[in-house]
Amino acid sequence: MSIDRASLLTGAAVREACRTDQFSGQTSGLAPGFAQANLVILREAEAAHFREFCAKNPKPCPVLEVTEAGNPCPRQSTPDADLRTDLPRYRVWESGELVEEPTSISHLWQDDLVAFLIGCSFTFEAEMIRAGLPVRHIELGVNVPMYRTNVPCESxxxxxxxxxxxxxxxxxxxxxRAIQITGRFPAVHGEPVHLGFxxxxxxxxxxxxxFGDPVPVHEGELPVFWACGVTPQTVLMEAKPEFAITHSPGCMFVTDWKDEQLATQ
Amino acid sequence: MSIDRASLLTGAAVREACRTDQFSGQTSGLAPGFAQANLVILREAEAAHFREFCAKNPKPCPVLEVTEAGNPCPRQSTPDADLRTDLPRYRVWESGELVEEPTSISHLWQDDLVAFLIGCSFTFEAEMIRAGLPVRHIELGVNVPMYRTNVPCESxxxxxxxxxxxxxxxxxxxxxRAIQITGRFPAVHGEPVHLGFxxxxxxxxxxxxxFGDPVPVHEGELPVFWACGVTPQTVLMEAKPEFAITHSPGCMFVTDWKDEQLATQ
Structure with missing residues (x-):
């Protein structure tokens, strides 16, 4: 079964379509104005360390919400959601190996699981576009280019x-202008970490x-670099916890929060 | 007569020392935390055009206050001040020629004179230093380097x-960080207009x-450019109005406004 993407105008509509197996695709462009989030689910023991990792590295890992162990509802951002069913597609990892890519994780849910919702750059990209800034990878219809740096996270x-x-x-x-706009959104990586060199x-x-696709940097342009939500995902993959669930790439959780609610001013 | 600079800790103290001829020097570093302003005084006819020029070019010409014609008191920012006596030193211009550099302009005051107080980068430099940013020309004890650009103002x-x-x-x-800090201060030129090229x-x-002094730009640094309050001064000199008074370079008007009052957040 499938549904017209154009009808998915709110977080609730996207979640309902996921929950009823009418939608299992990428969420970019859906529910305009609603904040989307990366999902990481871990057992309680690893979750404690992951929470500490995020706290120490807020720019790449801006935590929007952490659920109580065993409760699949993100009560602050989206009180009527069920994180077991409300994303289009998930990835299930065992000791760092991808073992399953289901559209629901109800069959895997346990009482010691903790879910992290982590802010996503879709929010600030929407603001940049609203401000009339040309965002190259969006104009070209490709994924944003991402790079591992020589800057270590706090472990x-x-x-x-x-x-x-x-x-x-x-x-x-x-x-x-992009620095000023994104600086208003510390919950989604905030201002850049670098530009120029x-x-x-x-x-x-x-x-x-x-990761992602290359885009040209034209003469007279500066490459501007933001901390990226792929950081916690690569860190997670390298840590190889016994059990983890994440969203499938591009298949984010759509919250009830409006992008603008994540602005500091 | 002279006074210990270290005793000039408030706008009121600086103005009192100027008014009583105890101080006629540069104001940089005096009355920390109090906003300093550039002064431009014109006859009413030219003042109307100058007001329009500033309105069209707010980044180089951020007007803090304009007095009523004939009234030498800036009632909004500094209700007890007298702009005829409360600056250390003035420059008097006739048709673009410097004719006098007095410490008071009481003898020149007329009923059709309008005074403009224009925001000064001292305010945002103080904020940058408070934030721990190294400001090269201050570290070197020289004037900030300034450049005419190929960007025309709106006339x-x-x-x-x-x-x-x-x-x-x-x-x-x-x-x-400097972009974010100065962006909070649109009344004193705001965020930069350019960086990098x-x-x-x-x-x-x-x-x-x-204008000013050169400073080195080291390998790995970006030159960052802000709109500068010298813009209205050069424009004024080139327009050669029949009569004008400005502050003498570096001898600013110290207001009662705190720097932080000029922040938007």
């Missing part, structure tokens, strides 16, 4: 690894991203 | 000319500023 328990950044090229005046981050070739 | 009546910018070099992460502004040699 916590089994979780450690390098900061991963996303890159968007801008003319200088637009870069200044990729080699200062240990990035030697912008045309060879580690 | 109004007799007033037209290029945007003048000041330059402060920063490492990329500090440049991002001086040639995009028509600046061919950073070591040859048009």
């Amino acid at each position: 916590a328990g089994i979780f450690s690894g390098p900061l991963v950044v996303s890159m968007r090229p801008f003319l200088p005046a637009d870069a200044i 990729p080699d200062q981050l240990g990035i030697t070739d912008l045309s060879q991203p580690d | 109004a009546g007799i007033f037209s000319g290029p945007l003048v910018v000041s330059m402060r070099p920063f490492l990329p992460a500090d440049a991002i 001086p040639d995009q502004l028509g600046i061919t040699d950073l070591s040859q500023p048009d």
Whole structure:
């Protein structure tokens, strides 16, 4: 069964379509104005360390909400949601190995599972577009280029690894505006971590991203780098916890929060 | 007669020392935390055009207050001040020629004179220093380097000319922070107008500023450019109105407003 994407205009509509198996695709562009979130589910023991890791690295790992152990409802952001059914598709990991990619995780739910909702750059990209800034990868219809850096995250328990950044090229005046706009959204990575000199981050070739697709940086543009939500995902994969569930790439949880609610002003 | 600079801790103390001829020096570093302002005084006819020029070019010409014609008191910012006596030193201009540099302009005051107080970058530099950012020209004890650009201001009546910018070099992460900090202060030029590529502004040699002193831009640093309060002064000099009074360079009006009152958040 499938549903017209154009009818999925709210977080509730997307979640309902997921829950009733009418939708299992990517969420980019759905429910405009509603904040989307990355999902990480861990057992309580690892969750404690992961929570500490996020707290120590808020720019790549901005936690929007953490559920109580065993409760699949994110009560603050989306009180009527069930994280076991309300995403389009999940990935299930055992000791770092992908074992299943289901559209529901009800059959896997246990009383000691804790879910993390982590802010997503869709929110600030929507604000940049609203402000008239040209976002290169969106204009080209590709994924944002992402790079592992030589900047280590602060580690916590089994979780450690390098900061991963996303890159968007801008003319200088637009870069200044982009810094101001994204700085209003600390809950979704906030202002950039760097601009101008990729080699200062240990990035030697912008045309060879580690994740996503390359985009051109034109003469007179500055490459601008934001902390990226792929950081906690790569850290998670490298830590290889016995059991973990994440969203499937691009298949995010759509909250009831409006993007603008995540702004500090 | 002279007074210990260290005793001039408030706007009121500086103004009192000026008014009583105990102080006629530069105001940089005096009355920490109090906003200082550039002064431009014109006859009513030219003042109307100058007001329009400032309104059209708010980044280089952020007007803090305009007095009523004939009234030398800036009632909003500093109700007990007298702009005829409360600055350390003035410059008097006739048809673009400097004719006098007095410590009081009481003898020149007329009923058709209008005074403009224009925001000054001292305010945002104080905020940058408070945030721990290294401000190169202050560390070196020289004036900020300033450059005429190839960017024309919007003209109004007799007033037209290029945007003048000041330059402060920063490492990329500090440049991002500097953009965020100064963006909070639209009343004192706000966020930068450019960073990274001086040639995009028509600046061919950073070591040859048009005003102020050169400062080194080190490897791995970005030159960051802010709209500069010298813009309205150069425009004024080029317009050559029959009569004008300004502050003498570095001898600003110290208001009762605290720097923080000029922040938008």
